[in-house]
Amino acid sequence: MALPRINDPAPDFEAKSTQGVIRLSDYKGKWVTLFSHPADFTPVCTTEFVAFAERAKAFEERNAQLIGLSVDSVPAHIAWIRNIEQHFGVKIDFPVIADLDMKVARKYGLIHPSASETATVRAVFIIDDKGIVRALIYYPMSLGRNIDEILRALEALQTSDANACSMPANWRPGEKVIVPPPQTLADAAARAQASEYDVVDWYLAKKTI
Numbered sequence: 001m002a003l004p005r006i007n008d009p010a011p012d013f014e015a016k017s018t019q020g021v022i023r024l025s026d027y028k029g030k031w032v033t034l035f036s037h038p039a040d041f042t043p044v045c046t047t048e049f050v051a052f053a054e055r056a057k058a059f060e061e062r063n064a065q066l067i068g069l070s071v072d073s074v075p076a077h078i079a080w081i082r083n084i085e086q087h088f089g090v091k092i093d094f095p096v097i098a099d100l101d102m103k104v105a106r107k108y109g110l111i112h113p114s115a116s117e118t119a120t121v122r123a124v125f126i127i128d129d130k131g132i133v134r135a136l137i138y139y140p141m142s143l144g145r146n147i148d149e150i151l152r153a154l155e156a157l158q159t160s161d162a163n164a165c166s167m168p169a170n171w172r173p174g175e176k177v178i179v180p181p182p183q184t185l186a187d188a189a190a191r192a193q194a195s196e197y198d199v200v201d202w203y204l205a206k207k208t209i
Contacts, residue, residue, distance in 0.1 A: 030063050033154065034108070036069045040080035049080075053088075067097065
């Protein structure tokens with residue numbers, strides 16, 4: 001099966017999780033941030049789950065559902081989540097998929113043999129409310145994710161959709177966005193003189209939304 005790419009429909013799945021059997025299609029109408037981790041009870045993954053839990057409300061406020069995944073069992077997930085709550089005082093309220101048969105992992109390209117033959121790599125799939133893959137990010141085993149950047153990407157995609165615009169590097173909510181570039185010579189000439197935008201040149205203009 002071909003791996004999902006940007007703007008492809010996200011592969012549906014049915015899987016056991018810490019909140020019972022879930023399907024991706026259960027979350028139609030919500031954005032989904034699906035993220036995989038190599039293994040339970042490992043140090044980098046533990047710091048990531050703490051960080052996701054600390055920012056879970058921010059994802060919820062953006063109509064986004066967090067879903068974790070690894071090839072560990074449901075009992076292992078439960079034991080690890082209880083351990084995290086005990087040591088760090090945070091609640092893991094989002095489901096964590098137990099992908100023992102690797103069916104979900106293989107659909108999403110999460111098994112990289114050169115990294116590990118038995119563990120899922122660190123990956124993030126941002127899936128929109130229509131079930132379309134909008135962004136995907138892969139990380140090596142040794143690098144923990146920046147949750148603020150994942151949330152920033154989610155907010156940027158939602159803002160872009162709502163305002164028919166693009167986002168500059170390092171964009172943060174409240175900052176100016178990029179106006180779509182002109183498609184004709186006449187429009188380019190007009191854009192260069194446009195007073196309603198912050199115009200750098202005809203191909204790069206920003207506006208406040």
